[in-house]
Every structure is written in structure tokens, then in C-alpha cells.
Amino acid sequence: MNSPNDSFLSHLFELRDRLIRALLAIGLVFICLFPWAKELYAMLAQPLLATLPKGGQMIATDVVGVFLVPMKVALMVAFLVALPYVLYQIWAFVAPGLYAHEKRLAMPLVTSSVILFFIGMSFAYFLVFPTVFGFMSNVAPEGVAWMTDIEKYLSFVMSTFLAFGVTFEVPVIVIVLVKMHVVELTTLREWRPYVIVGAFVVGAIFTPPDVVSQLMLAIPLCLLYELGMLMARLISSPEVSEAPETKPVADIGMHDSDRV
Numbered sequence: 001m002n003s004p005n006d007s008f009l010s011h012l013f014e015l016r017d018r019l020i021r022a023l024l025a026i027g028l029v030f031i032c033l034f035p036w037a038k039e040l041y042a043m044l045a046q047p048l049l050a051t052l053p054k055g056g057q058m059i060a061t062d063v064v065g066v067f068l069v070p071m072k073v074a075l076m077v078a079f080l081v082a083l084p085y086v087l088y089q090i091w092a093f094v095a096p097g098l099y100a101h102e103k104r105l106a107m108p109l110v111t112s113s114v115i116l117f118f119i120g121m122s123f124a125y126f127l128v129f130p131t132v133f134g135f136m137s138n139v140a141p142e143g144v145a146w147m148t149d150i151e152k153y154l155s156f157v158m159s160t161f162l163a164f165g166v167t168f169e170v171p172v173i174v175i176v177l178v179k180m181h182v183v184e185l186t187t188l189r190e191w192r193p194y195v196i197v198g199a200f201v202v203g204a205i206f207t208p209p210d211v212v213s214q215l216m217l218a219i220p221l222c223l224l225y226e227l228g229m230l231m232a233r234l235i236s237s238p239e240v241s242e243a244p245e246t247k248p249v250a251d252i253g254m255h256d257s258d259r260v
Helices: 004-049 065-097 100-139 150-167 170-179 185-190 192-206 211-235
Strands: none
Touching (some): 004 065, 004 100, 004 150, 065 100, 065 150, 100 150, 100 170, 100 211, 150 192, 150 211, 170 185, 185 192, 185 211, 192 211
16 A cells, blocks of 8 residues: 555656646757747847837847847747647656546646737737837937836837736636636626726826727726626536435434334
């Protein structure tokens, strides 16, 4: 019979092996993308380059920035490409400890969360970036050459991707909270005014100081909150109590011979 320590160690060894496999997958994809690191950064910088005045360009103030920044972009893309395999390794480690109904719920939620995160990043890249950069280009003072360092641009892009990716996870978060009975749907409806105010606060914090970009984060957040409540109501069903029936206390121990 295995001791608890042996069982714990076996889980640690399995976790180590699956982490190694996930890291190897990311590393392999990164090696394949390495020759196109410059092209990947150029693609990432396209929304900004398209709004710069004619002849405008980006700059690198760090000596090794022209090498490290494209490598970071290639690593980020490698992680996104290998993400399905990484999630599979996580799922294979966690799934044996889940009940059947938890497995049925977990897989669609994980899949939808990944898809929504990618949709949030795409929303930022194709809609938010052109709007924000166009606004910045128009408000630049006369005679000022508007250029940015490639490292700072990457930091801005990553933070914006993260902000919009997490924002688009709101439906999944709402569904999980309702299914785990942490919050009731009626409570979520009562929170609607506070969520709207919070959405605009979040938009003011995580976007540039212009009204358009703030609205482009706050409005989707509010709509996704409503979508999450709608989906939670559709997939929620009243639970049937499975508590065993008990006899009345007065009948316990009463035999047929004791009855009149």
C-alpha cells in the first residue's frame, strides 16, 4: 500500500514532467520562429508604423534592444502557438481529480477562455491600436517628431493585450462564479451599476488618456458582463437534492408488535 508521501511525490514528479513537456513545446516553436523574429516584430509594429508621418520610424535606445526585443516577440508568439498543448498538459494533470460533471464543465470553459483571450488581443490589434495611434498622431505638437523606442512600444502592446484579453474573459468568470454558487444571478444584476462605473475606471487606468480608447475597453466590458449573465442563466439548472429520506423520530425503533 502506498503511503501518503509516496502519492504526494508521484504527483510532484508528474507535475515536473508535464511542465518540462510544456516548456519544451514552447522552446521548439521558438526555435522554429527564430529566423523570422524581425518580421514578427514588424508585423506587431505595423499599426504604429502605418500612422507615423511619412519618413517616420521607431528608434532603439538600448544597444542590444534591436536583438532582444524581436526575440521577446518571437517568444510571445511561440507561447501563443504552443498554448493548446500547454493547456492539454495542465488538463491531463488536473482531470483525474475531477468529477464527471466538473470535467464536462471545465473543458468548454477552458476552450472558450482561450478563444475569448485571442479575440480580445485581436480586438486590440485591429481596432484599438489604429484608433489610439491615429489620435496620438493628430495631437502631436507642430515640429515634434513623434517616435517611440521599440522596447517601450513592446511594453505598451503587451499591457494592452493583457488588459483586453482579461476583459474578454468576463463571461467565463461570471459563469464560474454562478456555477460554483459564489454569487447568485440576482446579486450580479444588482451589481450592474457598479460594474458599469468600474468598467470606465478600468478603461481610464489601462488605456491611453483619450476618451475613444477608454470607451473601446469599457463598453465591451459591460456588454461581456451582460453576456456572461445570459449564458450563466441558460446553463444553470435547479439542483435536485439527493439527501436520503429519514423516518420520523417517533417511528424509530417501533416494531409492528408495538403498534396498536
